[in-house]
Amino acid sequence: MIRFIHAADLHLDRPFEGLSELPAPLHARVKTSTFTALARLIDRTLAEKADFLIIAGDIFDDSHRSLKAQKRFIQAMERLQAAGIEAFLVFGNHDHLDDPWNRLDFPENVHVFPAFPTMIPYRTRDGRLVHLYGFSYAQRGVTEDMAAKYVRKDGADYQIGILHGAERTAAGDDRYAPFAIGELAEKAFDYWALGHIHKRQQLSPPLPIWYPGDIQGLSVKETGEKGALLVELDEQGSRVRFIPTADILWKRQEIVLKGPVTAENLGKAIDRAKEEVRSGQYGVFLTTDFSFSDTDQDRDELSDLIQEFTEAMNDGEEERNDFVWLNPGEMRVGTDWNREELLRSPHFIGDLFRLIETNGAMEEAAALLYSHHAGRRFLSPPTDEEKEKIKREAERLLVERLLPDVRRKN
Structure with missing residues (x-):
């Protein structure tokens, strides 16, 4: 049997996204969170007596170049070197090889794959021969099917592919x-160590093709536990176990209140949501979505109440190791309504709903934003999922403002 750790997407020293101003203790905690996650990754690699560590790309982040990140990473690799553990790395789209930013030299136990798919052999302490295959991005974008260029070389006890990339899309x-998953399966490798997607997942189970996700969530979109994978390979196949590394988690909860909203029932609901996610293992940034129904209170009044409670209930959290810091999310106000009926309605709001669904309407509405140089620089085009979310939110706002007494029947 061989045992190794599979990690990816460290993005060392990259700032968090989606946060407003934080108290100094939380700001400091956030700033060191990726380094804390790296230290935990190395701790577990040593504790598990792994044969080697694989990091499948985006160790660093070109959006926030940091000499500190390089030095911390080298120190981590030196810890592995002292224990006789090798590390196999590929660089991805965020730390590609042609970045003019000069890198420091790595210790001798670190093996970096070049820009063309290459096999690096490795023999474990008990004599098992492992062939590891991979490539590093020559530049930020790689549109070629690089997996097709991985050439299996027989003679090893285990064959492992390392690939920073994404499944081909129909678009x-x-x-x-x-x-394509099929082409990875055709290589008949014992394990595929993937990187790039920040969500832990196995592609087409039971095939041994895994994304470990990132080791520390970096934005409100990256909810849930983050970490790496402990992988064991033997003649019976692969066994994969998740190992947590994150110092701070992002979580999201919906708080639903029916009837008049009072300071007492709102405070109890928020406090209950906080304690449900609190853990002694990590801090939490909790996005709270609110859904209010059967109340005559208007949106602005409720919004002010939420803001006041959020500030009050965040007070003192910055001093706790297991903090739960509230970030108000979406708010829905009003009674239920039926979307399909409104789409068929001759009313003005029906015209607006139908306009929202017109092909190209969203692109036309956002054209001014994306034509601005700052918009092009800082905003990526919305995904199909994000487009649908924007449409539904626009419909909700229209209903709340124009038809406060409409009822949803579904």
């Missing part, structure tokens, strides 16, 4: 080493 907008 054809593939900038990150696009692959």
Whole structure:
């Protein structure tokens, strides 16, 4: 048997997204969170007596170049070197090889794959021969199917592919080493160590093709536990176990209140949501969505109440190791309504709903934003999922403002 750790997407020293101003203790905690996650990754690699560590790309982040990140990473690799553990790395789209930012030299136990798919052999302490295959991004975008260029070389006890990339899409907008699951399976490798997608998942179970996700969530979109994978390979196949590394988690909860909203029932609901996610293992940034029904209170009044309670209930959290810091999310106000009926309605709001669903309406509405140089620089085009979310939110706002007494029947 061989045992190794599979990690990816460290994005060392990258700032969090989606947070407003934080108290100094939380700001300091956030700033060191990726380094804390890295230390925990190395701790577990040593504790598990792993044969080696694989990092499948985006160790660093070109959006926030940091000499500190390089030095911390080198120190981590030196810890592995002292224990006789090798590390196999590929660079991805955020730390590609042609970045003019100079890198420091790594210790001798670190093996970096070049820009063309290459096999690096490794023999474990008990004599098992492992062939590891991978490549590093030569530039930020790699549109070629690089997996097709992985050439299996027989003679090893285990064959492992390392690939920073994404599954090929029907739309054809593939900038990150696009692959098809079928072609990975055809290589007959014992394990595929993937990177790039920040969500832990196994592609097409029971095939041994895994994304470990990132080791520390970096935005409100990256909810849930984050970490790496402990992988064991033997003649019976692969066994994969998740190991947590994150110092701070992002979570989201919906708070539902029916009837008049009072300071007492709102405070109890928020406090209950906080304590449900609190853990002694990590801090939590909790996004709270609110849904109010059967109340005559208007949106502005409720919004002010939520803001006041959020500030009050965040007070003192910055001093706790297991903090739960509230961030108000979406708010829905009003009674229920039926979307399909409104789409068929001859009323003005029906015209607006139908306009929202017109092909190209969203792109036209956002054209001014994306034509601005700052918009092009800082905003990526919305995904299909994000477009649908924007549409539904626009419909909700229209209903709340224009038809406060409409009822939803579904």
